[in-house]
Amino acid sequence: MCGIVGAVAQRPIADILIEGLRRLEYRGYDSAGLAVIDPVTQQLRCIKTAGKVQALSDAEHAAPAHGVVGIAHTRWATHGKPEVRNAHPQVSGSSIAIVHNGIIENFQEIKQELCAEGYQFASDTDTEVIAHLIHKIWQRERRDFFGCVRQVVARLSGAYGLAVINSEQPDSIIVARSGSPIVIGVGIGENFIASDPSALGQVTDRFIYLEEDDIAEVTRDKITIYNGTAPVNRETVRLHLDNDEVLKGHYRHYMQKEIFEQPDVVKNTLQGRISKTQILEQSFGVAAKAFLDKAKSVQIVACGTSYHAGMVAKSWIETIAGLPCGVDIASEYRYRKVLVPQDCLFITISQSGETADTLAALRYAKTLGYAGFFTVCNVANSSLVRESDVALMTFAGREIGVASTKAFTTQLAVLAVLAVALAKRRGLSAAQEKDYVKDLNQLPQTIVDTLALDADIKQLSNDFGEKHHALFLGRGVQYPVAKEGALKLKEISYIHAEAYPAGELKHGPLALVDADMPVIAVAPNNELLEKLKSNLQEVSARGGQLYVFAHREAGFQNNAGLSVLNMPHCSKFLEPIIYTIPLQLLAYHVAVLRGTDVDRPRNLATSLTVE
Ligand code: AGP
Numbered sequence: 001m002c003g004i005v006g007a008v009a010q011r012p013i014a015d016i017l018i019e020g021l022r023r024l025e026y027r028g029y030d031s032a033g034l035a036v037i038d039p040v041t042q043q044l045r046c047i048k049t050a051g052k053v054q055a056l057s058d059a060e061h062a063a064p065a066h067g068v069v070g071i072a073h074t075r076w077a078t079h080g081k082p083e084v085r086n087a088h089p090q091v092s093g094s095s096i097a098i099v100h101n102g103i104i105e106n107f108q109e110i111k112q113e114l115c116a117e118g119y120q121f122a123s124d125t126d127t128e129v130i131a132h133l134i135h136k137i138w139q140r141e142r143r144d145f146f147g148c149v150r151q152v153v154a155r156l157s158g159a160y161g162l163a164v165i166n167s168e169q170p171d172s173i174i175v176a177r178s179g180s181p182i183v184i185g186v187g188i189g190e191n192f193i194a195s196d197p198s199a200l201g202q203v204t205d206r207f208i209y210l211e212e213d214d215i216a217e218v219t220r221d222k223i224t225i226y227n228g229t230a231p232v233n234r235e236t237v238r239l240h241l242d243n244d245e246v247l248k249g250h251y252r253h254y255m256q257k258e259i260f261e262q263p264d265v266v267k268n269t270l271q272g273r274i275s276k277t278q279i280l281e282q283s284f285g286v287a288a289k290a291f292l293d294k295a296k297s298v299q300i301v302a303c304g305t306s307y308h309a310g311m312v313a314k315s316w317i318e319t320i321a322g323l324p325c326g327v328d329i330a331s332e333y334r335y336r337k338v339l340v341p342q343d344c345l346f347i348t349i350s351q352s353g354e355t356a357d358t359l360a361a362l363r364y365a366k367t368l369g370y371a372g373f374f375t376v377c378n379v380a381n382s383s384l385v386r387e388s389d390v391a392l393m394t395f396a397g398r399e400i401g402v403a404s405t406k407a408f409t410t411q412l413a414v415l416a417v418l419a420v421a422l423a424k425r426r427g428l429s430a431a432q433e434k435d436y437v438k439d440l441n442q443l444p445q446t447i448v449d450t451l452a453l454d455a456d457i458k459q460l461s462n463d464f465g466e467k468h469h470a471l472f473l474g475r476g477v478q479y480p481v482a483k484e485g486a487l488k489l490k491e492i493s494y495i496h497a498e499a500y501p502a503g504e505l506k507h508g509p510l511a512l513v514d515a516d517m518p519v520i521a522v523a524p525n526n527e528l529l530e531k532l533k534s535n536l537q538e539v540s541a542r543g544g545q546l547y548v549f550a551h552r553e554a555g556f557q558n559n560a561g562l563s564v565l566n567m568p569h570c571s572k573f574l575e576p577i578i579y580t581i582p583l584q585l586l587a588y589h590v591a592v593l594r595g596t597d598v599d600r601p602r603n604l605a606t607s608l609t610v611e
Helices: 014-027 053-062 108-116 126-140 143-156 254-260 262-270 286-294 304-319 356-365 382-386 408-424 429-451 456-463 479-493 500-508 529-541 575-594
Strands: 004-009 029-037 044-050 069-075 088-094 098-103 158-166 173-178 181-187 191-194 206-209 214-218 223-227 234-236 297-302 325-329 344-350 370-379 390-393 468-476 496-501 516-523 545-549 562-567
Touching: 004 014, 004 158, 014 029, 014 053, 014 191, 029 053, 044 053, 053 408, 069 158, 088 126, 088 496, 088 562, 098 126, 108 126, 108 468, 126 143, 126 158, 126 297, 143 158, 143 214, 181 297, 223 262, 223 468, 254 262, 254 575, 262 304, 262 408, 262 429, 262 562, 286 344, 286 370, 286 390, 304 325, 344 356, 356 370, 356 382, 370 382, 370 408, 370 456, 370 496, 382 390, 390 408, 408 429, 408 479, 408 575, 429 575, 456 545, 456 562, 456 575, 468 500, 468 529, 468 545, 479 496, 479 516, 496 500, 516 529, 516 575, 529 545, 545 575, 562 575
Parallel strands: 297 325, 297 344, 344 370, 370 390, 468 496, 468 516, 516 545, 545 562
Antiparallel strands: 004 069, 004 191, 029 044, 029 069, 088 098, 098 158, 158 173, 173 214, 181 191, 181 206, 206 234, 214 223
């Protein structure tokens, strides 16, 4: 989603703000802007541009913004088109500027009220109402600007992380959080704010995370935080943000780098969680044991790629651990009536830990009587981590490409360990445990072997350059893999792609199959292979072009209508992880071929902090 940066310093801050926005650009990138207070004239100076942060940087270099206090924003449009007038900061009068992540649900009502009082709106954003409302109260009271913003925030419903400056009170930034994260970066004689600490890695390693409904006044040497009417203290944490991590190295795109990091990050994620023969359950933390002992069923909730990980986990938990497991899309779960069985463990899965729908689902679930709340998450200190009883961290490192890759495989690595841990409570023998753990220990090397198919997959991708549609097929636990493959292809290459359990083809989608519809299938050598082969015959018989990622002993032969790519041998248990990798590579190479912006596909963002 959108990204926020701000600084209250004694030195020029325009470059700090722009560098912070660059680091947040993975969150939103359709327009950008900054506002600073000139220390000499005490005037507000605002620059906004459509498009990526580079455009803002060019504009600022052409006409530098002198200022030591300021805020900046990179936007992912929700209300109003991605145009300059809708970019943030939104300004009211000549002194108030605001940047905002999230959605204000009662903005129409406030807008009507403000219009009736003579305020004119220059944008289509919900954010502009906040700027004018603050302006209105400030004009009336002319004192205690922090108090004015607190009054305004109390009127807002919806989700927000926001930052406000006032050139008539030029030594502070006011920030507030409700449903959308804000951190304060602590400096020496200067302080910073951002929606994500990664924006501030170049200026500090000390951070204060605002909690829900916190509002803070940040000056150069003081940070005052309120929650409701009471001042509160929040812990300062030290984060080592590895700047090298955000560099692409020799890779052409972050997504490519992240695909090739998978052997290492999966290994990191498994380290300490398995020995040569056993699951090391104590690595889940002391709190986890009681919840796992108690669990008689599991409910998983997630979005997008993380939801696909949940679908695979459902299959593992049911087949390996013998526990019933439900899996829901968070945006649906949060609005449906849910019947909770006794002793059901609730698990969210999320790369960012800030996805608004998943967070809302967790909060809803907390009202329903689950036995405990786990999250499988990649970002320490994120909202999901802080609001769950147990966090099972994936150690994927920062994922910058919008198309999720290494987050997915590390989520599956954690969920595989969790499934075995649950199975141990339900009669899994030591020998069976040892087999599963052996498979997990081999996983990083099998990923290396799979990545060796890159050149062949690149070659294959040439067939997709001119296509408009594609079908992905899988059966059983490979169906979510097919879904993940289709999601990857559509989001970065803009080719319309759908996934089906292969047996479902004849119930409708087969009508779409012709020579122009590539059909991609994942075909490990499992108990559903023969069924899958019959389904693929249905495609061949209709002139469809098949691309099959198959176990080398699955018995597929290349021919005019069938391209086979032989996969390295891997355990049945971990096939969903391994068979996802060629689909990531295929999507990547097709997108490169089609010349799309691979790391920042249109209309998308990495962390969706709005509903
Ligand atoms: C897929 O490539 C996307 N990045 C998207 O589907 C993502 O998985 C989804 O928005 C959920 O995000 P989360 O894992 O951060 O909660």
